[in-house]
Amino acid sequence: MSVSGKNSLAIIGIDGMCPRVFEYLSGKGDLPVLNALMKKGQYSRMRVTTPPQSPVSWTTIATGLNPGSHGIFDFLCRNPNNYIPDLAILRIKSSLKGMEYVPVVRAKTFFESAAEHGISSRVIRWPMMFPAPKIDGCQILSGLGVPDIRGTLGRYAFYTTDPAFSPENKRGSIITLSYENGGQVQTYLQGPMAASIRGPKEISVPMTIAKTAKGVKVSFPDGVFELEPGEWGPIFSVKFSMGFMMKATGVFRAYLQSVEPYLNLFFLPIQIHPKETHIPISFPDSFASELWDACGPYLTLGMPEHTNALNDGCISEKGFLKLCEDVLAERERMIYHALETFERGIFACVFDTLDRIQHMFMKHNDPDGRYRNIINEWYIKMDDVVGRIMSKLEPKTHVLILSDHGFSPIRYNVHLNSWFVQEGYMKLKKGNQSGRPLFEDVDWDNTKAYALGLNSIYLNLKGREGKGIVDPKDAANLKIDLAEGLNQWHHPEGLQVMYRLHLSEEIFEGDYSSNGPDLVTGYSDGFRASWESAVGAAPSGDLLKEIQEPWGADHCCDPTFVPGVLFCSEKILPPDPSVYDIRPLVSSLIGEDL
Secondary structure, eight states, X not given: OOXXXXXXXXXXXXXXXXXXXXXXXXHTTOOHHHHHHHHHSEEEEEBOOSSOOHHHHHHHHHHOOOHHHHOOOSSEEEOTTTOOEEESSOEXXXXXXXXXXXXXXXXXXXXXXXXXXXXXXXXXXXXXXXXOOOOTTOEEEEOTTOOBTTSSSOOOEEEEOOTTOOOTTOSSEEEEOOOBTTTEEEEEEEEEEEOOTTSOEEEEEEEEEEEOSSSEEEEETTEEEEEOTTEEOOOEEEEEEEETTEEEEEEEOEEXXXXXXXXXXXXXXXXXXXXXXXXXXXXXXXXXXXXXXXXXXXXXSSSOSOHHHHHTTSSOHHHHHHHHHHHHHHHHHHHHHHHHTOOSSEEEEEEXXXXXXXXXXXXXXXXXXXXXXXXXXXXXXXXXXXXXXXXXXXXXXXXXXXXXXXXXXXXEEEOHHXXXXXXXXXOBOTTOSSBOGGGTTBOGGGOOEEEETTTEEEEOBTTTSTTOOBOGGGHHHHXXXXXXXXXXXXXXXXXXXEEEEEEHHHHOOSTTGGGSOSEEEEEOTTEEEOHHHHTTOBOSSOSEEEOOSSOOEEOOSOGGGOOEEEEESSSOOOSSOBGGGHHHHHHHHHTSOO
């Protein structure tokens, strides 16, 4: 499996590329670049992590390690003392400098190991590398995990004059407005949180929205832009006065859904400005600013394609697709700039947009193929992108192309905590028929198990959880009971909800294994955890909820159903490769033992 000499390597990550779709289009001859690479080198389906979530899989790819050794198990984790769900991909701590972002991955990546061998890397938007690690000789722009200016993973704002537009169950801020004389609205734009004598306070800037002959004009103290219905505005910078002579600058884009009969104006989350920030979104710090100057303005949020906005009816499908196209073009410009001076070492980039497209347009109920055509078009688009990147590489550069997981349509959301209530593993406080998010209504003194995140189940273990009741000596039998019960759960049509339950001791190894869940859910194809269950809620009523929202496909099922893809320009792939083989492949291709 060796390739002699020190070589250069390009790694192109395509989040969510599904082998089923690729193989279908490849067979039709619609993907000429990837077909040519497959003919020259090799292609294989690739086994992914358990669970098959992006943060887990990309971290394993970069480290070569099991989640128990790198510490990432799910998008969400919990504080065992108070059970409150928290983000696993973003960590903030208090320090003498104030609030400080700290790394979440607890293991060394192959980028760091390569640097120790004198091999530099250029890394564009690799997930789980925020804050950007300080690796000598490398240039890094962080990807998934970069927060907005408020320190969250991205909360949008939607301004509407429609009194019937309900804020209930929306994942952003809904601001209901009314026109004043002259057809304009005086309002504000929500910004970052700032310290004050009375504690944290939200900083905002005044904003005026005025009707024009063609749409609206949006005015701030620092500038103005105009929009027509169905149009995205430019990437716009806005300054927030933080007090003590300090300012914070953010960037955003706005989308005008309509003016009549109601104003509906959407704002992406206010994001970190690459040129005016002390937040480490790149290494060196100047790299983010260099990209802005060389490539033009860009969005910095780890997930800039805002699926929540489409789910919540705040932008149209057309508007969402235009945003995705713009994000892709933005990413390409950065990559081409970084390649201009890349001569030797490792070049790595990740494209996330195909993942977002498939979440929103890969439908199980698509008899006319309307949405399938959108998916196919994006695979063809990504084939073109790969071709353009490869044309800019030196001929002797080795190439790896891979995805972190595949995709599958989903039919049902699973209220797993509600199943625990029904089966007696979770008790709600007296008089409650349903449990609110954050486990607010759970009677912990009588609860044995709970679910949070997209694939995680925890025991209410005595000595570990704040109000644990399960004796550690009973834990093994309880896990077996839970697995057996969940494996017998069927939809009324006879479909099995759970393909298999993974016991922690069977899948995790390493120093951080005890931080992970006690069981990992391997949902059957077509099922996934409900958003409610993910954040600790236990709704009353049906345990299985048929999908109605645009988010109609996923990968948080058993990894058996969602393998990734792996292409290599050399014929050196091992049989039945997995994400754990990527680090050894990188070592082989660059000619150094990492």
